[in-house]
Amino acid sequence: MALRWTILGLALALGACGPLNSDAPMAVARDSFLQARQAAAAPPPDITRATFEASPVPLILVAPVQSEEVFLMEWVGRNGATETYRDAAGRSLSLRDGVLVASRGFGDDLMGADTPGLRGALARGTGQFGRAQSWLGPLDEIRTERFSCEMLTLESTTIALFGQQIATRQLGEVCLRGEAGFANNYWVATGGDVVQSRQWLSPAIGYVDIQAP
Amino acid sequence: MTHPRIAIAAALAAGLATGVGGQEAERSFDWRTGYTLYGTPGLIDMPTATSAREGEIATTLSGFAIQQRLSFSFQVTDRLSGSFRYAYFDELGPARTGDTYDRSFDLQYRLVDEDPDGWRPAMALGLRDFLGTGRYSGEYLVATKAVSDRLRVTGGIGWGRLGSYNGFDNPLGRDDRPAFTPGDTGGKVNLDQFFAGPAAFFAGAEYQIIPRLTLVGEYSSDAYEAEAENGSFDRDVPVNVGLRWRYRPWAELSAHVLHGSEIGLSGTFILNPQDRPFAGGLDPAPPPVVPASAVHWDNLQGAPSLEARVAAALAGEGLVLQGIEQRGTTLRVRFDNSTYRAEAQAIGRAARVLTATAPAGIETFVLEPARQGIPLAGVTLRRADLERLENTADAADALYARATIGDAGPRAGLTPVAAPAPALQWGLAPYMEISLFDGDNPARADGGIEATGRYRLAPNVSVNGTLRYRLFGDRSEAAISPSTLPPVRREVNLYGADGGVMLERLTLDWYARPGQDLYARVSLGYLERMYGGVSTEVLWQPVDSRLALGAEVNYAVQRDRDLGLDFDDYDIVTGHLSAYYDFGNGFQGQVDAGRYLAGDWGATFRLERAFDNGWRLGGYFTLTDVSADDFGEGSFDKGIVLTIPTDWVIGRPTRSERAVNLASLTRDGGARLEVDGRLYDVVRDAHGEALTDGWGRVWR
Numbered sequence: 026m027a028l029r030w031t032i033l034g035l036a037l038a039l040g041a042c043g044p045l046n047s048d049a050p051m052a053v054a055r056d057s058f059l060q061a062r063q064a065a066a067a068p069p070p071d072i073t074r075a076t077f078e079a080s081p082v083p084l085i086l087v088a089p090v091q092s093e094e095v096f097l098m099e100w101v102g103r104n105g106a107t108e109t110y111r112d113a114a115g116r117s118l119s120l121r122d123g124v125l126v127a128s129r130g131f132g133d134d135l136m137g138a139d140t141p142g143l144r145g146a147l148a149r150g151t152g153q154f155g156r157a158q159s160w161l162g163p164l165d166e167i168r169t170e171r172f173s174c175e176m177l178t179l180e181s182t183t184i185a186l187f188g189q190q191i192a193t194r195q196l197g198e199v200c201l202r203g204e205a206g207f208a209n210n211y212w213v214a215t216g217g218d219v220v221q222s223r224q225w226l227s228p229a230i231g232y233v234d235i236q237a238p
Numbered sequence: 239m240t241h242p243r244i245a246i247a248a249a250l251a252a253g254l255a256t257g258v259g260g261q262e263a264e265r266s267f268d269w270r271t272g273y274t275l276y277g278t279p280g281l282i283d284m285p286t287a288t289s290a291r292e293g294e295i296a297t298t299l300s301g302f303a304i305q306q307r308l309s310f311s312f313q314v315t316d317r318l319s320g321s322f323r324y325a326y327f328d329e330l331g332p333a334r335t336g337d338t339y340d341r342s343f344d345l346q347y348r349l350v351d352e353d354p355d356g357w358r359p360a361m362a363l364g365l366r367d368f369l370g371t372g373r374y375s376g377e378y379l380v381a382t383k384a385v386s387d388r389l390r391v392t393g394g395i396g397w398g399r400l401g402s403y404n405g406f407d408n409p410l411g412r413d414d415r416p417a418f419t420p421g422d423t424g425g426k427v428n429l430d431q432f433f434a435g436p437a438a439f440f441a442g443a444e445y446q447i448i449p450r451l452t453l454v455g456e457y458s459s460d461a462y463e464a465e466a467e468n469g470s471f472d473r474d475v476p477v478n479v480g481l482r483w484r485y486r487p488w489a490e491l492s493a494h495v496l497h498g499s500e501i502g503l504s505g506t507f508i509l510n511p512q513d514r515p516f517a518g519g520l521d522p523a524p525p526p527v528v529p530a531s532a533v534h535w536d537n538l539q540g541a542p543s544l545e546a547r548v549a550a551a552l553a554g555e556g557l558v559l560q561g562i563e564q565r566g567t568t569l570r571v572r573f574d575n576s577t578y579r580a581e582a583q584a585i586g587r588a589a590r591v592l593t594a595t596a597p598a599g600i601e602t603f604v605l606e607p608a609r610q611g612i613p614l615a616g617v618t619l620r621r622a623d624l625e626r627l628e629n630t631a632d633a634a635d636a637l638y639a640r641a642t643i644g645d646a647g648p649r650a651g652l653t654p655v656a657a658p659a660p661a662l663q664w665g666l667a668p669y670m671e672i673s674l675f676d677g678d679n680p681a682r683a684d685g686g687i688e689a690t691g692r693y694r695l696a697p698n699v700s701v702n703g704t705l706r707y708r709l710f711g712d713r714s715e716a717a718i719s720p721s722t723l724p725p726v727r728r729e730v731n732l733y734g735a736d737g738g739v740m741l742e743r744l745t746l747d748w749y750a751r752p753g754q755d756l757y758a759r760v761s762l763g764y765l766e767r768m769y770g771g772v773s774t775e776v777l778w779q780p781v782d783s784r785l786a787l788g789a790e791v792n793y794a795v796q797r798d799r800d801l802g803l804d805f806d807d808y809d810i811v812t813g814h815l816s817a818y819y820d821f822g823n824g825f826q827g828q829v830d831a832g833r834y835l836a837g838d839w840g841a842t843f844r845l846e847r848a849f850d851n852g853w854r855l856g857g858y859f860t861l862t863d864v865s866a867d868d869f870g871e872g873s874f875d876k877g878i879v880l881t882i883p884t885d886w887v888i889g890r891p892t893r894s895e896r897a898v899n900l901a902s903l904t905r906d907g908g909a910r911l912e913v914d915g916r917l918y919d920v921v922r923d924a925h926g927e928a929l930t931d932g933w934g935r936v937w938r
Contacts, residue, residue: 102526102594107629115522119629127629129523129938132516132889136937139631157631161518163511164850165580165934167634229517 072097074187077238085110087118088234089131090223106144122147123211123219123237125226133229136161143174147196148217150178156200160227172200172207184212184221186238191220200225207232269390269446272454272482273490273506275300276366276374277309278321278344281442281456282478282494282502284400286392287362287382289348292316293511293849295880300504302496304328304470310878310900312855314847317348320857322878322900325373327470341872341903342367342374352383359383366399368428369876373464376400377433378440388446392456396440397433402461403476405436444482452482458497474498488513511853516889521938524555524587527628528594530621544597545655551591556891557584560608560697561652569596570604570647572613574697578891579852579883580932581607581924585617589624596621606646607924610749610915611698612757613646614924615781634936643929645754645781664691669706673731682731684711688742698749702914704742708734721870724808726768726796726835727909733767733799740801742767747915755780757917766912769794769835770805777917779818781925788816788918792911794835810837812911818918820927824848828918835909838862842875842908850931852883852895860908868907875908 076097077084083100087110098110098118107126111117116130124147126138135158142154156172179195193212200206207225214220221236271288274280277298279288290296290313298309309323321344328338344366352360359381367374380394395401397408398415407413415435442456456478465471480494480502488509494502541547548571549559556577563570569592575584585605592603601621606613623640627633670685686709693701713735721728734740745763752758757777764770771794779786791813798804814832821827824847831841840862848854859876866873877899884894922928 102528103532104527104529104625104628109526109629111523115520117523117526119526121629130520132518132520134518134938137628137630137633159631159633161934161938163514163517165518165932166850167632167934169632227517 072187074189074238077187083108083110083237085118085120086236086238087112089226089230090232090234091230118233118235120219120235120237123213123222125222125224125233125235128226128230131226131230133160133227135159135226136167143176143198146176146198147211147213147219150176150194150196152176170202172202174198174200182212186220186236189238191238193220269449269452272444272452272484272492273298273311273504275302275307275494275502275504276321276344277307277311277323277504277506278364278366279311279319279346281392281444281454282480282492282496283458283460284392284396284440284442284456285346285362285364285378285380285394286390286442286444287348287350287352287360287380287394288390289313289317289319289346289362290508291510291512293853295509295511295855296506297509298504298506300502302494302500302502303465311344314855319346320344321346323367323374340371340373342371343369354384357383365432368432372428372431374399375428375431376460390444391441392443393439393441395437396459397435397437398431399460400440401436401438401459402463403438403459405438405459408433408435408437410434450484452484453479454482454492454494455479462497472497472499478502511849511851511886514851514886514889518935518938519885519891520889521583521891524938525551525590525594527590527624529625530593530596530598530600533594533596533598544595545653547595548591549655551595552588555584555587555591557588557591559655560611561649561654563647563651563653564597564600565651567599567601568604569600569602570606570616570652572606572608572646572652574608574611576609576893578935579885579893579895579923580935580938581615581929582932583891583935583938585619586936586938589619593621593624604647608646608697609920609924610700610747610759611696612749612751612920614921615929616644616646618642618644628937634934637936638930638933643781646751661694662691663694664689666690671711682711682713684708684713686710699747701744701746703744706734706740706742708737708740721906722868723836723838723864723906726808726810726906727904728906729799730768730904733797734801736800738800741803742801743914745914749915749917749920752776755783757921759915759917759920761913761915764797764803765792765794765914767801768797769911770797771795771809773911773913775913775917777921779918779921779925781929784820784822784926786818786918786921788814788818790814790816790832790916792913794911810835814842814910816918818922822927824850824927824931830910834860834862834907835911836864836906838864838907840864840908842910848928850934851886852881853886854881855879856881860910862908864907870905872903872905875903875905 085098087098088095096112098112101111102109107119107121109117109119119127122144124140124143128134137159139157146152146154153175156174157169159167159169162168177197179197182195183190183192191214193214196211196213198209209225210223211219212221223232223234226233271279271290273296274282279290280286292313294313296311300307305327307323307325309321311319311321313319323342325340346362346364348362350361361381364378366376376396376398378394378396378400382392384390410433412434415431438459440457440459445453447453458476458478462471462473466473475498478494478496480492482492484490490506492504496502545562548562552559552573558574560574561572573588578584584607588605589603603619605617607615619641627636666689669688672683687707689705691703713731741764743764745761745765748760750758755778759775761773765773773792775790777788793811796806796808798806812833812835814830816830819827826846826848828844829841833839842858842860844856844858846854846856856879861874879897879899881895881897884892
């Protein structure tokens with residue numbers, strides 16, 4: 026309960042101080058992110074590194090945080106820098122350089138996103154940029170919201186991913202629009218690939234965890 | 239479980255996300271309005287100047303003493319609400335003449351918005367029971383002001399019932415108010431009563447004890463004269479008090495002490511088309527756009543033909559390829575969409591399919607959605623735009639800006655495609671038919687098994703049939719009041735009353751495009767439950783036109799009541815000229831003028847509020863040369879039709895929808911032949927506003 030209040034206070038503090046220009050709230054955010062030590066993720070018994078290696082197409086492991094559900098998605102196509110993955114139930118996620126830009130089949134789906142500057146910020150581990158995201162409204166209208174975002178390098182950490190130790194940099198991205206917003210986490214391997222992330226999808230679906238070993 | 243555990247960052251994230259989603263959740267608990275025992279926005283009996291959320295549909299069941307009411311209130315626009323009510327009184331009147339059922343209609347319009355920072359209250363003008371027998375008739379002008387976050391006060395002046403207690407001389411000088419006449423057929427607009435007779439003041443307050451629990455009190459200007467006179471109601475004090483509990487955003491329960499002597503209870507169920515249970519729907523993901531540079535069909539040995547692979551890929555999306563034409567760098571594809579409610583979604587999926595299947599040299603796609611085998615529109619999209627815009631923000635608007643929308647091209651040039659789907663399609667499902675308010679019974683239900691079949695002879699020619707077998711319910715008791723008109727509709731409940739296998743419909747249907755912007759239909763056979771014959775129709779409707787014009791001529795023969803193959807003696811030529819107009823903002827009007835089934839001449843006026851997600855709420859009335867006395871109860875034909883798209887309910891793509899007729903009393907005057915698949919219904923989804931309004935789904 027105490028944690029929740031802290032977070033709420035933090036969220037308010039972030040909002041109250043405007044779009045990421047003040048150092049103080051970002052320092053608080055940074056501290057919180059830094060505590061975000063990843064517990065060693067035990068892979069599901071039936072999904073191992075062999076599962077990924079045996080697959081003729083690339084796979085990602087997806088776990089919507091609210092639902093306790095974990096499933097694999099198969100690569101189905103590439104358009105420019107965007108890779109689309111899909112599962113047997115008809116859900117799909119589209120990742121642009123590892124960044125979630127669209128989903129389908131989840132219900133409250135992310136219809137599309139513009140993330141200029143995000144790629145550079147991921148590579149540099151720092152930077153401020155804007156994000157535009159579109160959702161489908163209740164009357165089949167498109168609602169687009171624009172966020173002001175900032176990328177932070179949190180720490181270098183080695184994560185266990187399906188039996189392999191991978192050296193990564195953990196990056197945090199805080200995006201705000203007025204008093205609302207979201208915070209994404211990326212674990213970037215030495216080669217620049219996002220091998221693990223927790224990214225915000227939509228108000229109803231919340232966050233999804235994505236692993237791409 | 240194997241989530242990557244990122245505890246605190248996640249928690250931080252969750253906290254922030256509450257900021258985004260939380261506002262939405264709070265809004266649904268807001269303190270917009272409560273509902274009265276009449277099912278209208280207000281206090282207990284008295285109105286307030288508050289309005290529900292736009293589009294809200296509130297169903298209220300309420301009761302006290304000898305009265306029970308079922309009411310439907312619709313917030314038609316932000317300011318206008320309308321209500322329809324069905325009331326039951328046991329033994330009304332001094333003579334205790336027996337059970338009485340009564341229908342009534344109300345309207346309320348918010349004239350002035352409340353100034354939350356200043357002193358100006360919200361003000362509204364209302365008419366109660368303005369179209370019925372007049373039992374509840376009253377008019378009012380009411381003002382409501384929130385004094386604090388938790389206290390809201392209301393005051394107003396009422397006429398009619400609402401001016402019956404402690405009244406004073408009519409301030410407008412309209413002293414004479416015609417009395418309510420029991421036994422009247424009702425159904426006329428009570429113009430001579432409006433704001434006539436004595437007026438009186440009423441007042442009330444609402445206090446929010448905790449966010450979902452509200453204490454309500456009012457000083458009532460309704461003297462309950464008729465009820466007091468017949469001894470069914472004791473009116474000790476002019477005050478009502480009660481508690482209102484909004485225990486879910488969609489449910490409200492109230493309990494009241496009425497005039498110091500009676501207990502009133504009510505429950506309201508609130509539905510809003512804007513609250514989609516499955517958000518945008520759980521439609522399976524569409525295939526991703528494939529860049530032309532990644533398409534290698536041209537070089538593949540033994541690859542299936544263009545038609546074959548497009549047909550197969552479209553079939554995977556629930557679309558049926560009907561024709562294809564490659565000319566230069568343009569690929570034109572005609573397909574039947576029987577899967578997606580929003581035509582734009584079918585267009586988007588077809589376009590995605592083409593990016594993966596069209597040869598690399600193709601630069602432009604022309605997509606022609608068709609229904610019943612006839613093309614409805616031609617949407618031209620550039621392949622490069624699809625590649626560039628996929629998965630970007632505002633991609634739907636951007637694609638729309640680059641699309642060209644016009645009429646479909648000619649059939650000439652298209653390579654016809656052998657139908658991949660089986661020619662015969664059939665289905666077996668339970669059915670339930672509820673007839674509301676047949677004048678004697680508030681609701682009557684029967685149900686059983688329904689078999690439907692469709693045999694396609696050509697893309698635009700098919701045989702369609704529906705058979706039913708009833709397992710429960712009895713229609714034979716439906717009360718039918720006498721009439722001087724031929725029984726063209728009032729005995730509809732007796733059709734199939736004997737049970738057995740019932741042929742509901744068996745028709746041969748032919749559709750065609752006789753020219754640009756023109757559509758035609760011929761239906762032959764057992765057209766509906768009561769009539770067989772032939773129905774012919776033409777429609778003029780350009781793709782981007784707000785106006786459409788149609789003409790229909792039918793020869794109808796009345797069927798036998800056993801719903802077999804036989805016919806009765808009555809036959810008639812009926813027909814209408816129709817004009818359809820799209821006013822924008824979701825409002826659509828329709829006028830049908832012509833000859834009705836009883837041989838009466840007249841016109842039907844229809845106004846519909848269509849929500850972009852497929853919900854439609856329409857009202858209609860028909861005036862013909864049949865007099866009110868000949869028509870009988872209700873004086874003329876009228877009704878309210880609520881149409882709910884099935885995809886809204888189940889979250890999966892489907893074109894099916896349910897129409898509920900809430901307020902019709904089936905009589906013989908102004909009765910129209912029912913024909914499935916009238917042209918306007920077939921064409922409208924792919925045209926003009928409907929196509930634009932659903933465009934948000936183009937990338938879905």
